[in-house]
Amino acid sequence: MASVKELRVRIKSVGNIKQITRAMEMVASTKLRRFQDRAVSSRPYAEEIAGLVENLAGVLGGEVENLPLFNDGAGSKIAVLLVSSDRGLCGAYNSNLFLELERWIKARKEEGLTEADVDFFVYGRKGFQYLSKRSLNVERFLVDPPLEAVSFAQAAATARDLVTAFLSGEYRRVELCFTAFESMVKYVPRVVSFLPIAPPASADAGAGAESDVILEPDAETIFDSLVPRYLETRIYNALLESLTSEYASRRVSMKAATDAATDMQKILKGQYNRLRQEGITKELLDIVGGVEALK
């Protein structure tokens, strides 16, 4: 059994930890709200762009399928953009992501690929550390500017890099491995296809509906500049969703830590009080005993 003094020290340090985790919880809440707001305000643009791509693909019809970005690349390798976090203390956020990644790698192995056939573009130090430990190929570690300072321009630059890599003929496909934000308590790690672009489902249906629209200067030109914008919004969206998930996860785990610290404080306080009481009782007994002896 610990001494009264030791208990006092422990209670204090648990209290300190609690203060820290509570502060981190609050920081995470604020950042979560900020990233969520940004995700919400980026939605109109993304939806409009996706809608235009669909409409124009309808107008262009079969021609779309001959464009390089809509077909498998010339290479045999697969590039993956992995979006992880820079910092830990965010619960199972990163480990869930890596589990999903491992599942995906296993599935690729069943298709006859090896780990050497996959190149990674990585956001987040945790992801980089993980891939290095697994000795997987890190093609590029995207650190500047850091993920948290994400802007559309930066996401666009990453999208361009991925398109360039895809068109260089080294890769067959490009995939995104990120965490999709579904709700405050549900964030799901996912691997989705980025390139080639899947031809829009409504390619035939859209043709009739929107063919009376004037296209200035013409469908091909608009489509050519529209597709890169579309890809940029997809990357931006993946980054924002991952960040939102990260902070949601961090807030939950910091809240759990604060609650655990509160419980622990209560238990320790109880032990401490009992021990203190025992000490007092013992002392009293000594005094009473001493007085009795003197009589």
Place this chain on the structure above:
Amino acid sequence: MVKELTLRIITPERVVLDTTAESVRVPATDGSMGIFPRHAGMVAALDAGELIYQEGGRERRLFVAGGFAEVRHDTIRVLTSAGEKPGEIDVERARAAEERARERLKPHRTGLTAEEATIDIARANAALRRAILRLKVHGYAN
């Protein structure tokens, strides 16, 4: 009743403008293009430039950094990577960008392959255009 257009300027970061206007002029790639109510459905590619619209009889302008304009049922949606009202333009930044672009366009730079140089010049030209247009739109702030 006078028909009005709904004008929405949408960027990846936010909806810059959501208003009604009597008419709108957009900087299409083939030249400035006026849009009035009852315009036919249209999708147009835009260059970096000034977007001018009439709102309550007053002419207002803003800078758009290229993108697309979609006209449908008297609603104009402008999708652009950046849209700034005259008051929002960062003049210092635009001046610095202009300076940088002019520097890059000076002929003395070496160490680039021909292809790199072509891309570089194209980029610098585009940057210069954006900077000058930003400053021009800013001039209408008051």
